[in-house]
Amino acid sequence: MSDSWKTTLPCTRAEAEAIDAGAIEIDAVLMTTEMVEDDVEQWRLDAYTDDEPDAAMIAAIRALAPSAAAIEPTVEKLTDADWVAMSQAGLEPIREGRFIVHTQAHPVEPGPGERAFLIDAGQAFGTGHHGTTSGCLAMLDRLADQRFDNIIDLGTGTGLLAFAARHLWPEARVTATDIDPVAIEVTRENAALNGVERVDLIVADGARAPAISEAAPCDLIIANILAGPLIAMAPEIAAIAAPHATIVLAGLLANQADKVIAAYRAAGCTLEQSETRGDWTILRLTAAEVPVTHLNSDDTGRENWARDI
Incomplete structure (x- = not known):
């Protein structure tokens, strides 16, 4: 497994939801996380990349979180880590009616009448979460x-x-x-x-x-x-x-x-x-x-x- 990198910035809930719902043209896997329950201002953006982010990548990530304009992003090397699997770590299975949506990190066994879909986080929007x-x-x-x-x-x-x-x-x-x-x-x-x-x-x-x-x-x-x-x-x-x-x-x-x-x-x-x-x-x-x-x-x-x- 080759090395990968994680770049982290704080963001607001509005910024996180815009990232989650938008067609973001950036060569990174993006994950947003609520840091304090029901606090719209305390969210986090993690951007996972194959290579160490250069100035252009940092600028692109910064543009997604304008509220953090005065904050330096944290850039971390993830040695021998699968960044796609890491980006899925918090994606617990969801259930909507007869449907279950899960990632490889959280396999499920559907019950009678249920239909499970394996949808991993990646380069397209729509994991169900x-x-x-x-x-x-x-x-x-x-x-x-x-x-x-x-x-x-x-x-x-x-x-x-x-x-x-x-x-x-x-x-x-x-x-x-x-x-x-x-x-x-x-x-x-x-x-x-x-x-x-x-x-x-x-x-x-x-x-x-x-x-x-x-x-x-x-x-x-x-x-x-x-x-x-x-x-x-x-x-x-x-x-x-x-x-x-x-x-x-x-x-x-x-x-x-x-x-x-x-x-x-x-x-x-x-x-x-x-x-x-x-x-x-x-x-x-x-x-x-x-x-x-x-x-x-x-x-x-x-x-x-x-x-x-």
């Missing part, structure tokens, strides 16, 4: 009695929500997309680890890619992203929705929910349920009876490809 992802799992579990035939998970991250959908609706077509090719490869690897089959994978920015348009209309759309992209994508998501489709949205802070809801109402959608977990909100909406005209799939500004697992 963040309130947005676990909230989506709970929302999907409650929809289990409904029938869906064509499901898409936009911004799939680790693939977890697409895997849950495949389990709940085994006869449906399931598509998972992400803007990041690394996330799609992570999803492919996680599918193999968990014995998940028949999920179409697409690298795409938003929902305009030809492969997505060709798969539409979808009767269940899941998008666990961030408030800004969710608002911008409202017309795109409405365009790929079947009449009365169910839309599950997450990745938005509670104080951003009204703006997201307004954007989807403008696209013809109706709010059915809103659930708050900590500072985060998960929304369930119904698409319009008359679908929005599909967007032109000849958008050359959005690169995409699709393969099947």
Whole structure:
């Protein structure tokens, strides 16, 4: 095992949640930890890297925790340590309805009717331990009695929500997309680890890619992203929705929910349920009876490809 490095800075809860929910372009595994229970100011950011962090890496890590601008980061060499395993050490298994999500460091034996997924911390968001992802799992579990035939998970991250959908609706077509090719490869690897089959994978920015348009209309759309992209994508998501489709949205802070809801109402959608977990909100909406005209799939500004697992 080669040496690895840990860089540590204090941060606030708001900064930690932004790190956990965001698409962070940094060559490090990031872990945030609550240092004092219910104290929003006392959190910690640990960044694990293969090599000793240079000035550019330190600056990138600092940028994630502006509240620690006056504090020197602690840089520690981890001799003969597996930094991925260390980043998972605090990730206890979670349970949401029939689903259990765990890491290799915390194996579980599912009980009758339960479905366990092994999702290790790594280069893509969506281990199930963040309130947005676990909230989506709970929302999907409650929809289990409904029938869906064509499901898409936009911004799939680790693939977890697409895997849950495949389990709940085994006869449906399931598509998972992400803007990041690394996330799609992570999803492919996680599918193999968990014995998940028949999920179409697409690298795409938003929902305009030809492969997505060709798969539409979808009767269940899941998008666990961030408030800004969710608002911008409202017309795109409405365009790929079947009449009365169910839309599950997450990745938005509670104080951003009204703006997201307004954007989807403008696209013809109706709010059915809103659930708050900590500072985060998960929304369930119904698409319009008359679908929005599909967007032109000849958008050359959005690169995409699709393969099947």
